[in-house]
Amino acid sequence: MSNRDRNKVYIIGAAAGLVVGLLAAYIVVQRAQETDQLPRITAGDGVKVGLGIMGVLRLISEFAEA
Secondary structure, three states: OOHHHHHHHHHHHHHHHHHHHHHHHHHHHHHHHHHOOOOOOOHHHHHHHHHHHHHHHHHHHHHHHO
16 A cells, blocks of 8 residues: 555544544534533443444444555
């Protein structure tokens, strides 16, 4: 893979991560506004999110092998 191709993949991945992160933050803020409470993320919620992200990364790595 050339450096140019590698850079394209990095840029696309960074843009996708930015969009997903902004969408997640938007959802958290919207739900907090609906309930008039500060957003609270527990340790359990953090573990769930982490495991979900790991699952997505595993799927992406399997896709890249095909």
